[in-house]
Amino acid sequence: MAAPMENFELLKKIEIKSAANLLHRLVDGTCHRPRPSYDEFSKVWSLQDWWTLTDAYTDLFKEAVKNTWTKDMLLENLEGLDADYKSVIFDVIDSRRADIRGQLLCDSHAISQANMTDFDWKLKLVMSSDKISSVQEPVLALDMEVQTTDGRKTVSVELNKEQLSNMINSLEGANKALVQLKS
Incomplete structure (x- = not known):
């Protein structure tokens, strides 16, 4: 205390x-x-x-x-x-x-007035970039429909494997905290 x-x-x-x-x-x-x-x-x-x-x-x-x-x-x-x-x-x-x-x-x-209402995802394979001729890295393209007080808007992000893992871990942590508060 x-x-x-x-x-x-x-x-x-x-x-x-x-x-x-x-x-x-x-x-x-x-x-x-x-x-x-x-x-x-x-x-x-x-x-x-x-x-x-x-x-x-x-x-x-x-x-x-x-x-x-x-x-x-x-x-x-x-x-x-x-x-x-x-x-x-x-x-x-x-x-x-x-x-x-x-x-x-x-x-x-009340911290956030935005709520995700829908999402769509696609898995892409990046073959090369302007600096590297051969990348071959998987990338997740995530489109989220978010309802705010100002209306609906679409938020699009691309996540590599590490970023996706971090996002999943953050969401699991948030879910655990929510479950603990509800019990």
Whole structure:
């Protein structure tokens, strides 16, 4: 966990019930709903402490859900915090796991508004070039139909054996990440 323990201990400045409410509202903020404002807590934390606290817990929620932490893994990352607060934090993450996961998926999907709708491929054999009289290298010609917010367009690429292998490995990695996020 990247956040130092002191960042999590800032939560101890409020009672357990208030902490649970605050954490649920921070999850709401993570899910692009209204989040708690500093004005409500200005008597408890300085502005810098407020930013530190909200960032630490928002990052914790995302990490715990993204990496499917078990209760033991979460508690290990909160070592040094009182058991009551650990329990509240786990309960919030456990009860809101689906909301956080859904938002993480939406945020990932929003990175690109383009979707491939169709593709066509041809295998070509390059016999020679202007510099070499005999090449005989296979090349894949790939035409992809891409739907964007501006409409459809065709993207054409030619890939040699190494480039094709790298592309396949990248797509397999992306698929694994997607499957992991969905589970």
